[in-house]
Amino acid sequence: MEGSLVDSAAASLCATTEARRRTGRSGPRFLSCSCSSRDEPVTRAWASYSRVSRMPRAVRLVARIKGWNGNGHRWTTALEDSSVLEAREDEYGGMVVDADRLPSDMAAFARSLSASLSYWKLVGKKGVWLKLPLDRSEYIPLAVKEGFRYHHAEESYLMLTYWIPDEPCLLPANASHQVGVGGFVINDQMEVLVVQEKYSASALVGVWKLPTGFIHASEEIFTGAVREVKEETGINSEFVELIAFRHAHNVAFQKSDLFFICMLRPLPGDIKIDEVEIQAAKWMPLAEFIEQPFIQDDHMFKKIADICMQRLRERYCGLTAHSVISKFDGGTSTLYHNVAGPEPGG
Structure with a gap:
């Protein structure tokens, strides 16, 4: 398409240049064509040319940006009033x-x-x-x-x-999800690290809950969980497994929401709360945490607590994180999956 348009424009310009040379008419000089015997002036009357009437600037830009060489013609332009964005x-x-x-x-x-x-x-x-x-x-x-x-x-x-095309737009839409994480941190005494938030919905006032938050851009799920626990409680921890995740829709700004629960192993250290967001933090016996009315009355949190109990009893296996490289994008990513145990009798 580009070649045919430029060829047509070249032929029109050459004919016009020759006509102007014979008649002595002249106009503002901005373009020269190497097929003319002399460097004759050509006006801006591109719109009158039948096959390039709708694309004068684009044809001119082909000449200016790439240069052009076809059928023995080469155009050059001294105009500086139009240029393609970098x-x-x-x-x-x-x-x-x-x-x-x-x-x-x-x-x-x-x-x-x-x-x-x-x-x-x-x-x-x-x-x-x-x-x-x-x-x-x-x-x-x-x-x-x-x-x-x-x-x-x-x-x-x-x-x-x-x-640009006159067809349905294929550009990807804006990001549709936000991603949150919760850290289920349990120590050797079967105590869970819990917090009370300063600012929360009325239904959560006085409730002891898991440390939670949103992951940052380009942050791994398990890294975000470890970071949120550290920021809210001062406790360092290690990722063990991804226990479960919840998928909800039409949450903040009509976005969907993914919430990942990670089991974490605490490292030695004392609690030091983030006083801006957290009212209090402590180690709570697991049974006491599960028996809270809020946990018992909420189907999702009760199920999460049950899953964590089954994991501690080794009746449930979560997902561990593994670094992989895919030819799809050539980059390193994290694949969460179960690690198969030994075959029976093996």
């Missing part, structure tokens, strides 16, 4: 704009964004990812005016997307 191509044929190399003023950004979309449409790109940092928030209305849509926002930026 971007890299992703593995799906889309473009990811470099947020660190955006134009420094709104007018230049608007020109470059429009020119970039024209060029990317011409060369068959698909999705465009545009990350606007907080200090470039004034660019947001300009991007929306061009047809970009909000994708997600973080503390320091807003991500917008643009789907």
Whole structure:
């Protein structure tokens, strides 16, 4: 497609250049064609050319960004009023704009964004990812005016997307889940490490519960559980097994929620609570923890307590963490699974 459009544009430009040479007409010089006997001027009247009437800027950008050489023609341009945004191509044929190399003023950004979309449409790109940092928030209305849509926002930026093909958008949606962890820390005296939170729902006031929290970006589930226990109680611990997890929907901001319960082994040390979030922390006998009315009246927490009891009696086996490398993404990840015991009679 690109070649046919550029060839057509080249033929039109060459014919126009020759006509202008014969008639003596001239206009602002911005482009020269090497097939002419002289370096004749050509005007900006691209829209009058039948087969490139809708893509003048894109054709011009092909010449400017890549250069072009076809059928003996080569175009060069001295225009600086339009340029493609700095971007890299992703593995799906889309473009990811470099947020660190955006134009420094709104007018230049608007020109470059429009020119970039024209060029990317011409060369068959698909999705465009545009990350606007907080200090470039004034660019947001300009991007929306061009047809970009909000994708997600973080503390320091807003991500917008643009789907180019005239077909259903295949760009992945914003993250759909938040991930929480709880640490079931039990010592050799069959005592469970529990906390009372300073700020909680009325139903949880005075309840002794497991240390819980959300994992950080790029943090392992078991690492997050160990960290949350340390932050809330001051107790260091070691991961033993992933006991169970709960999946709920339409929680905070209509997101789904994954909550993982990890069994942890405590290391020597004294309790030192996080006084900002935690009212109190202590070691509580397991039986006393399970007999709390809140645990007994809540089906989920009662089931979790039962599972932990079965694990301690070695009637239940949780999932251990194993580092693996997959050819799917080439990176290291953690696979949680049971480790098979010896075969009977083995």
